[in-house]
Amino acid sequence: MKKMILGLVAVLVLFGAVVTYTHWDSAAPAAVAAAPTATAKPVETPTVHTLDYDAIRALYPADTAAITLEDEVMNWDVYADWLRTNGLQYEDYFRQMGAYYGVAADWAGSMGDGTGNTYAQGLVKETNETLASFMAIKAMAKEKGISLDEETQKNLDPETMAHQILGEKATVADLAAELENTSHMTVRAFRFYSEALDLYTLLAQELYGAQGEKVAAADVVADLEEHGYLSAHHILFMTIDPMTGKNLEEAEVAKKLEQANALVKELRAIEDHEELLKRFKELKEQYCEDTGKTAYPDGYTFTPGTMVKVFEDTLTAQQPFEVSDPVQSDYGFHIIMRLPLNADSLLFSPMGTPQIARVAYAQERITRDLDDYYAAHPPVFADGLEELDLTQYIVK
Numbered sequence: 001m002k003k004m005i006l007g008l009v010a011v012l013v014l015f016g017a018v019v020t021y022t023h024w025d026s027a028a029p030a031a032v033a034a035a036p037t038a039t040a041k042p043v044e045t046p047t048v049h050t051l052d053y054d055a056i057r058a059l060y061p062a063d064t065a066a067i068t069l070e071d072e073v074m075n076w077d078v079y080a081d082w083l084r085t086n087g088l089q090y091e092d093y094f095r096q097m098g099a100y101y102g103v104a105a106d107w108a109g110s111m112g113d114g115t116g117n118t119y120a121q122g123l124v125k126e127t128n129e130t131l132a133s134f135m136a137i138k139a140m141a142k143e144k145g146i147s148l149d150e151e152t153q154k155n156l157d158p159e160t161m162a163h164q165i166l167g168e169k170a171t172v173a174d175l176a177a178e179l180e181n182t183s184h185m186t187v188r189a190f191r192f193y194s195e196a197l198d199l200y201t202l203l204a205q206e207l208y209g210a211q212g213e214k215v216a217a218a219d220v221v222a223d224l225e226e227h228g229y230l231s232a233h234h235i236l237f238m239t240i241d242p243m244t245g246k247n248l249e250e251a252e253v254a255k256k257l258e259q260a261n262a263l264v265k266e267l268r269a270i271e272d273h274e275e276l277l278k279r280f281k282e283l284k285e286q287y288c289e290d291t292g293k294t295a296y297p298d299g300y301t302f303t304p305g306t307m308v309k310v311f312e313d314t315l316t317a318q319q320p321f322e323v324s325d326p327v328q329s330d331y332g333f334h335i336i337m338r339l340p341l342n343a344d345s346l347l348f349s350p351m352g353t354p355q356i357a358r359v360a361y362a363q364e365r366i367t368r369d370l371d372d373y374y375a376a377h378p379p380v381f382a383d384g385l386e387e388l389d390l391t392q393y394i395v396k
Helices: 002-015 053-057 076-101 119-143 150-155 158-166 172-183 187-208 217-226 250-268 273-287 309-316 357-376
Strands: 065-069 072-075 230-238 300-302 332-338
Touching (some): 053 076, 065 076, 065 119, 072 076, 076 119, 076 187, 119 357, 158 172, 158 187, 187 357, 217 357, 230 250, 230 273, 230 309, 250 332
Antiparallel strands (some): 065 072, 230 300, 230 332
């Protein structure tokens, strides 16, 4: 279920503003490894077999209870829509494997994920777990007296969704075409998913706050400590040319080291932690050549193994608010000040969108809550649904 919840979180991010962040390593071209470009070789593309989704849909009457969880019931027609959505995404994957690598991935083949499942079995398992998890969200929300308000329910009307997503002149047919083109999803399946997403958001807000404000700061800090997080401000004097990646002239490097030593002397003379933090940030803004300082103005909070070794080794040897001597990495001279862990720190994310620590903690808590609820309220599947053999419906 955790995979599904993380997927919900990802969707929440995708529907929000997309922000691109750059971390300090990217100040030097040498720190960013170029990703290999996939080039299609002249190979014979294996045939991709699709499933007969109409035949699968005909297995049960539309109003059959496919999954029941507490008072929540999912009918077969919605289930079949989701099975098709997931199945077509599997088939897209088969085509990509064939086109780029000449690999004949198919429904009867092993997923290779250690489960021993075929892709056909994996599709049924994934669909069952995902939909039952959505139902757990709805059931748990109902148990806690959480429901969608009138305006939100109106926004789930297909016509309203069409207008909001595609514009005032869009029709439900336009929305259906767009969903089919982008995700192989029907309007009915999308509505079910959107309702679960709205309830998940309300549930998380009720339990932990919209931004994790209901979470105790001490609990967040304890969790960060448990996961080995470190936090620091630093001022970087680069000793390489950011455009070419070549080392600067010795005289210029010596000048930067002199500046760094002067800053360390000034900072170490400040005894008050609040005043020190304020002055460090001022000097950081003035001198630091780390491009990540804009995205992470309050410093980096990260897990070990994320930053270069000399940076982490220096930091782990420090006490909070201790200012280091200038230490040299491949990028230049770093002045490092260790910071105490803070529930409102922005967690460093080299690949994705950074999160505030308390928000990440709240999301983990709601995930565990839903996992516990799901375990205590096992869903009931229609006869034969859990062992559905999709290989019988491969179109030859």
